[in-house]
Amino acid sequence: MSRLVLVILGKQGAGKGTQCARLSARYEIPHVSTGDILRAAVKAGSPLGREVASVLESGGLVSDDLVNRLVASRFTEPDARRGALLDGFPRTIGQAAALDELLGEDGVSLCINLDVPNELAVARLSSRRVCVECKTIYRDTDPEAISGTCSNCGGDVIQRSDDTPEAIAARLALYERDTAPLLDFYAARGLLVTLDGARDADVVTADIEAVIAARGLS
Numbered sequence: 110m111s112r113l114v115l116v117i118l119g120k121q122g123a124g125k126g127t128q129c130a131r132l133s134a135r136y137e138i139p140h141v142s143t144g145d146i147l148r149a150a151v152k153a154g155s156p157l158g159r160e161v162a163s164v165l166e167s168g169g170l171v172s173d174d175l176v177n178r179l180v181a182s183r184f185t186e187p188d189a190r191r192g193a194l195l196d197g198f199p200r201t202i203g204q205a206a207a208l209d210e211l212l213g214e215d216g217v218s219l220c221i222n223l224d225v226p227n228e229l230a231v232a233r234l235s236s237r238r239v240c241v242e243c244k245t246i247y248r249d250t251d252p253e254a255i256s257g258t259c260s261n262c263g264g265d266v267i268q269r270s271d272d273t274p275e276a277i278a279a280r281l282a283l284y285e286r287d288t289a290p291l292l293d294f295y296a297a298r299g300l301l302v303t304l305d306g307a308r309d310a311d312v313v314t315a316d317i318e319a320v321i322a323a324r325g326l327s
């Protein structure tokens with residue numbers, strides 16, 4: 110089977126992380142979230158983490174060059190031989206071009222755009238809590254969020270430091286400026302499918318699986 114590289118696009122709070130976790134299990138390809146990689150570096154206090162910590166905190170974007178190198182390195186790992194689900198990358202036209210170059214002939218298999226209105230994105234981000242270990246996403250009213258303990262792995266459930274009103278506004282503005290142009294980029298290549306991400310997560314997953322099957326990718 111050829112490599113399956115799925116780009117999951119959508120503004121913050123569109124459900125990319127939730128869908129990627131499910132699709133990763135279903136298609137046995139890794140969920141590659143550049144945000145998770147960067148946050149892990151910050152947590153570890155590595156040189157990379159120290160370099161990017163303040164950018165993440167403010168909701169800004171780290172440089173294309175740095176992120177491109179992280180993704181290139183991730184693709185050299187054995188589990189990415191069958192492909193990957195890309196979440197939060199590419200985020201700029203420059204990153205999309207670098208991804209094309211990295212993947213070579215096969216390129217991106219499909220780009221799924223999860224469309225949600227801004228108000229829903231803000232509401233989801235404000236109430237989002239996340240397990241620091243396994244990245245399971247909860248709502249602030251879930252028992253795991255209230256107890257602070259993940260029912261999946263026992264890890265700490267926290268609020269991301271960039272899920273504050275100021276950082277959310279900055280991130281959504283950057284999405285419109287830098288990331289939304291990718292919709293045209295992938296549409297021009299016949300790779301873009303836009304789905305309504307406001308619906309129940311199960312329904313969205315079923316839709317994505319149907320699109321992947323219809324395109325003969327699974």
Ligand code: AMP
Pocket residue numbers: 121142143144145147164165168169170171172173176196197198199200201204271280
């Ligand atoms: P996310 O988890 O995708 O919301 O990413 C969290 C933060 O990591 C972003 O607000 C950026 O500061 C940084 N980041 C993640 N992915 C990228 C990317 N592809 N390009 C630039 N910055 C990124």
